Amino acid sequence: MxxxxxxxxxxxxxxxxxxxxxxxxxxxxxxxxxxxxxxxxxxxxxxxxxxxxxxxxxxxxxxxxxxxxxxxxxxxxxxxxxxxxxxxxxxxxxxxxxxxxxxxxxxxxxxxxxxxxxxxxxxxxxxxxxxxxxxxxxxxxxxxxxxxxxxxxxxxxxxxxxxxxxxxxxxxxxxxxxxxxxxxxxxxxxxxxxxxxxxxxxxxxxxxxxxxxxxxxxxxxxxxxxxxxxxxxxxxxxxIGSEDSVVIEQPQGRSSLTGTKPAGAVIRLPFISNFTDFEPLMQRDEIELCYLDRPCDLSEFAFLIIPGSKNTRKDLAWLKETGWDARIKDFSRKGGHVAGICGGYQILGEKIEDPQGVEGAAGTEDGLGLLPVATVMKAPKTTTLSRFTYKGIEGSGYEIHMGTTSRHGGESLVEVLERNSLPAGDNDGCRAPSGTVMGTYMHGIFDTPAIVDSWLAEIGIAVAPSKTAGGLDARxxxxxxxxxxxxxxxxxxxxxxxxxxxx
Known part of the structure; x- marks a missing residue:
């Protein structure tokens, strides 16, 4: 040439x-x-x-x-x-x-x-x-x-x-x-x-x-x-998806709710990550969603979500220091539905072990104990594009996390079909025996409208089957x-x- x-x-x-x-x-x-x-x-x-x-x-x-x-x-x-x-x-x-x-x-x-x-x-x-x-x-x-x-x-x-x-x-x-x-x-x-x-x-x-x-x-x-x-x-x-957590740095909390629809809340962790997981919920007409940064009465909420975290151990400590942990446990004990995504999934478990000091000094913390799982923090980081099914409904998402989580009770939440274009054939996440607490590493689990329909129905929120596109088609x-x-x-x-x- x-x-x-x-x-x-x-x-x-x-x-x-x-x-x-x-x-x-x-x-x-x-x-x-x-x-x-x-x-x-x-x-x-x-x-x-x-x-x-x-x-x-x-x-x-x-x-x-x-x-x-x-x-x-x-x-x-x-x-x-x-x-x-x-x-x-x-x-x-x-x-x-x-x-x-x-x-x-x-x-x-x-x-x-x-x-x-x-x-x-x-x-x-x-x-x-x-x-x-x-x-x-x-x-x-x-x-x-x-x-x-x-x-x-x-x-x-x-x-x-x-x-x-x-x-x-x-x-x-x-x-x-x-x-x-x-x-x-x-x-x-x-x-x-x-x-x-x-x-x-x-x-x-x-x-x-x-x-x-x-x-x-x-x-x-x-x-x-x-x-x-x-x-x-x-x-x-x-x-259009948001870039940074600047958009949720001043959560309006319950003051943003009209009180005319079933409501859910996401806890605004100090090191929140991938809050875009919940934007599909924000777009649903049947519900309202708000972010909470200070402990409050949760009785008016139908569900509570603990999001991903860039420093799970620090965010777990913050939940305990602020009194959020007691509020979350009480909400769950009274039948409230609780979901954790990625770091939130780890937090809902019984223990988080960090023998290598991945997130600070080496040590072990007790989680909130709402899911029968335990996490060990370790490198390397898991990064995958994944296909999965939730109650037989196929969806696509991605996994980004340090460490592994083992389940010794309850049931798995999703069946993973594929990771990075390779067949997987294993499971992810956990649903507690009560049926009201669940956690998963799967970011994007709410991107599929049919999965959201199914999950809201489980919570007791009546919805008509969504007719709108989800995932990439919607984007x-x-x-x-x-x-x-x-x-x-x-x-x-x-x-x-x-x-x-x-x-």
Missing amino acids: NKADKKKPARCIAVFGTGSDVGKSVVTTGLCRHFAEQGLKVAPYKAQNMSNNSGVTPEGLEMGRAQIIQAEAAGVVPSVLMNPVLLKPTGETGSQVVLMGKVDGDESAAAYHKKKERYFNIAAEALDRLRAENDLVIMEGAGSCAEVNLMAGDIVNFRMADYADADVILVADIHRGGVFGQVVGTLACLPDHYAERVKGVVINRFRGDISLFQDGCDWIEDKCGKPVLGVLPWYRDFH LEAYGRLAEHTRTHLAMDPINAMAKGEA
């Missing part, structure tokens, strides 16, 4: 934000779907993601769920190239580092920053491979792209945009207030060579009559010299609606020009 025949690296568009949870992930997802519908081979990319919401690739490797969602929207197979560095917080100042889908170790924040060049090089190599294999890469930034104290060591925002020669779209969130300060302040904090990369601004989460904000758009363009590429209104007629429908929402409200000509390198 001569030089003239060699394919040029794919163009890159970077979606950066004025802060955390301003909508970068959703804008990135919408653009991935839009360009895929235009016939381009598109890949999402986030050099470094900090989140306990992770998923599994077909090879059994771990990556951020946001990039899995974006890959689905783009119509491509998720790959760890799309999220080469994943940080999973295990405490206030430390994280488990997942490199190219595999655990690399636990690092303090200070130790991690000393290794930034290594991580940048790994992330840059992953981006090079994506650019060689695709027509376009949509890059997502992290947090605010203008944190001046972190900018020199930042490997995910402008340094990576420079490396990729990417045009940048800046997303600001009008719902949280101060949108003019967000935009002007962000651009003012950037060095000139970074600010020049910003080709336009997107205002996200607008409520009301968009035409009334035209004066605001004009002001931003006049003040900043950057075009406003559009104003995205709030949407409620479709759902693909939502991605299409998001792409249309994006095209309707953004100026696509300049964005299309960025994809062609003509901006």
Whole structure:
């Protein structure tokens, strides 16, 4: 092949934000779907993601769920190239580092920053491979792209945009207030060579009559010299998976309930992970769901869920310290239905042994004792895409956990048919003899509407068989609606020009 025949690296568009949870992930997802519908081979990319919401690739490797969602929207197979560095917080100042889908170790924040060049090089190599294999890469930034104290060591925002020669779209969130300060302040904090990369601004989460904000758009363009590429209104007629636990950091608890429907609650653990497991329940019209962070009277709830945890032992200690353990046991004793997913499954058991000190100092803790199971924490981490049946209903999900759990009573919850495309033929989880307590390692167990129908009926909540799509089919429908929402409200000509390198 001569030089003239060699394919040029794919163009890159970077979606950066004025802060955390301003909508970068959703804008990135919408653009991935839009360009895929235009016939381009598109890949999402986030050099470094900090989140306990992770998923599994077909090879059994771990990556951020946001990039899995974006890959689905783009119509491509998720790959760890799309999220080469994943940080999973295990405490206030430390994280488990997942490199190219595999655990690399636990690092303090200070130790991690000393290794930034290594991580940048790994992330840059992953981006090079994506650019060689695709027509376009949509890059997502992290947090605010203008944190001046972190900018020199930042490997995910402008340094990576420079490396990729990417045009940048800046997303600001009008719902949280101060949108003019967000935009002007962000651009003012950037060095000139970074600010020049910003080709336009997107205002996200607008409520009301968009035409009334035209004066605001004009002001931003006049003040900043950057075009406003559009104003995205709030949407409620479709759902896109959430990126980070920012969305549940201030649980409204029981105050968010109307009291007109059966209600369930999820305990907002300090180290909650994969809370997206419960988004399908949030979408059900027959029930209400809320997150609780403080112990309270549970008598009004039909069910209680203990979610996944990035540090099961610390979250178990927190449940005991706050008095949640007594509340949960009392709720169960009175016939309330309790479910645990992954770390929550371990917590519901009788013991958690950690002889290797996987989650801190070596030791053993008593669990809540509501399930006849015992867990031993040990490496390596289990990461699988799995197919299973629940009461004869087939579903698909994924497993991400440290350690193994053995059952010595009750009955298994699901039959596992396949893990990472290989036949499994074993069981997972446990249902207590009472029938009101269950636990499983299977993330995504609620993604299948028929399974939710069956589970709610067991609890005593009358439901008509769901007629809506579940799992990937439902997500693909939502991605299409998001792409249309994006095209309707953004100026696509300049964005299309960025994809062609003509901006």
